Amino acid sequence: MPSDKSKLAQLSPFELKDELIKLASSVENRLMLNAGRGNPNFLATIPRHGFWRLGLFAMREAERSFTYLPEGVGGFPRLAGIEDRFEIYYREHATTPGMRFLARCVSYVRDQLGLDASQFLYEMCEGILACNYPVPDRMLKLSEQIVARYIREEMIGAHPFVGHFDLFATEGGTAAMTYIFNTLRENRLLGPGDTIALGLPIFTPYIEIPELNDYQLKTVHIEADPANGWQYSKAEIDKLRDPAVKAFFLVNPSNPPSVKMSEESLAQIAEIAKARPDLIILTDDVYGTFADDFTSLFAIAPHNTILVYSYSKYFGATGWRLGVIATHEDNVLDRAIAALPEKTKKELDKRYASITTDPRGLKFIDRLVADSRTVALNHTAGLSTPQQVQMVLFSLFSLMDTEQDYKAAMKRLIRSRERALYREIGITPERDANEVGYYTLLDLEILGAKAYGKPFVEWLLKSVNPSELLFELAKESGVVLLPGRGFGAQHPSGRVSLANLNETDYEKIGRAARGLIERYHAKFLKKKSGK
Missing domain, CATH: 3.40.640.10 (Type I PLP-dependent aspartate aminotransferase-like (Major domain))
Incomplete structure (x- = not known):
């Protein structure tokens, strides 16, 4: 563990994370599990496909100008007839990823939002080509x-x-x-x-x-x-x-x-x-x-x-x-x-x-x-x-996702990971209608008390600085969590992001957290017996 923990305690949890990562990565050929950062490991693919397909259409629009120059020079899109040209483009590429989504966007903007489809296509083409300053500057x-x-x-x-x-x-x-x-x-x-x-x-x-x-x-x-x-x-x-x-x-x-x-x-x-x-x-x-x-x-x-x-x-x-x-x-x-x-x-x-x-x-x-x-x-x-x-x-x-299928999938994904984590810790989290589940706090007082009772928790909090437990978890198990107190939480805890690892990884984190508590409980029993 780092020698000067008092200095590390002053760091933002996001900077402290780097020290924990060093420890977690110190054992050769061991998988480091960084659950300390909220960057998700999932992403929305359909609107990204739409972005790239839109870019190709916008390039075709740009290349309608200055075609007499052989050096690869294009011009700005043209508003007149752009909706008709998009319809032709859609028919040519209807089966390619993102094309159907783009066509639905144009229809939704026109038919549901009551906006001008040609103006929309023009703004999107000019925007994706990045050929003009943002005007208006607050937002297009x-x-x-x-x-x-x-x-x-x-x-x-x-x-x-x-x-x-x-x-x-x-x-x-x-x-x-x-x-x-x-x-x-x-x-x-x-x-x-x-x-x-x-x-x-x-x-x-x-x-x-x-x-x-x-x-x-x-x-x-x-x-x-x-x-x-x-x-x-x-x-x-x-x-x-x-x-x-x-x-x-x-x-x-x-x-x-x-x-x-x-x-x-x-x-x-x-x-x-x-x-x-x-x-x-x-x-x-x-x-x-x-x-x-x-x-x-x-x-x-x-x-x-x-x-x-x-x-x-x-x-x-x-x-x-x-x-x-x-x-x-x-x-x-x-x-x-x-x-x-x-x-x-x-x-x-x-x-x-x-x-x-x-x-x-x-x-x-x-x-x-x-x-x-x-x-x-x-x-x-x-x-x-x-x-x-x-x-x-x-x-x-x-x-356009009126059935909220994407949202349901996101919720299902992170909540399944939460269940896997707590299942391996050995407890069942109490479900709250207001809980979102993107993160969870592994609260040392709550987990320790549920596992071994209040006397054990009181001894643990007097014996060990909670941040030392995070360093020990990183060193012994390769698991990186952020300190809850760095976010203003009053109880000693570690923040687990449920978004950035796979379900099997959260099972490993749960086992590592349980193992840490078990090791300290063994020390508690030894101290209690006077051995």
Whole structure:
């Protein structure tokens, strides 16, 4: 094990993972099982086939221009007649992978969404060819409408939602987080010494970013209770009533417990948001598409809430870096900017004067776009257009899957892995309707108590640092887990991703975890007997 564990304890769990991997890989010819990272080992194939087939059609469109030049020069697609040319292309390639899906996309966009099919094909061809800057820079026009329909379907569902919302396409959820923190600071909505609330456990950067010298924010913790299915108690949520708390950041479903917020908690937060129209809420809902009957806080309290969504996990697209930020057209952020002191408004007028003649009319979400390129480069802002095309195809794939077959397959896959893990540990996990199962926390207190009783757990926690157990598991069994405490979990635990390994691997992890507990129980008995 590493000699200086005190220094390692200060590392982010994602950096600590590298040290665990070194240990797990130290034994020659032993399979290292890294369940520490959430990158899925599955991906959506149909919309990817559609992407490549669309690319070939777009190339044919490009090669209709400048054909007199022999040097391989093409031009932009042409709008006139593009739908007819696509129909011819479809008939020629109807049996090739992705072609049928593309044809269904065109039909769905035209017949179900009421959008112009020719304009859609033109935007997709120009986008996949990447021959023009992203215009509009926040998101391509029809792409935003299609992705908005997907967000409405998956994050809002049947919940009543009045009004429209805007989208900003970003380089994944991580860029969305970076942009939001930065623009909140630049527009004086959050400043050094201000207090924000964090719903714990939470994705580690939400804990680490406020502490950076850039922000220097104070944090109040809204603690989820593992004994209550990782839900927030009413008393914890009531901390948001304090007017000193300017913002509330959470991941829903949670990371790493992987549990969606209960309807009671959603309703309580919505009631607080109504009583506190100044409260800013940021909800990161990347795992919402794995949940049953998911409803986002964005649906419940839309005027207070910034929604962050990433396509990375559900579609197996971490390398694509596809995410969106959504804000309601009538939101707390724009109101807060309008209420800033005149001196501050003048400073912000100067900041944004180079991109608009009406800086005070610039919406928060458009400030995000400008700030993402340090304002001066606003004219080249925006997510790359091929990324936006793939985002659109993922969205249409899900929207057209009216029987939700893909979603059912994803749920079935990760929940089967969860059963295999706990079966080998030797316990049956209690099924919770709010549980999502993308991750699971192997809680040392709970597992040890179920296996050998509370006295053993009390001895174990006094005798061994929980992080040392993770190093021992890596060294002895080649299994890598991330420390739950790095995500703000209060109990000693290890996070297991149920997305990135095969079922047989989770059986091995379960046996390794059980073996570790058994070895320490043997030490406990020896200590108890005085031998």
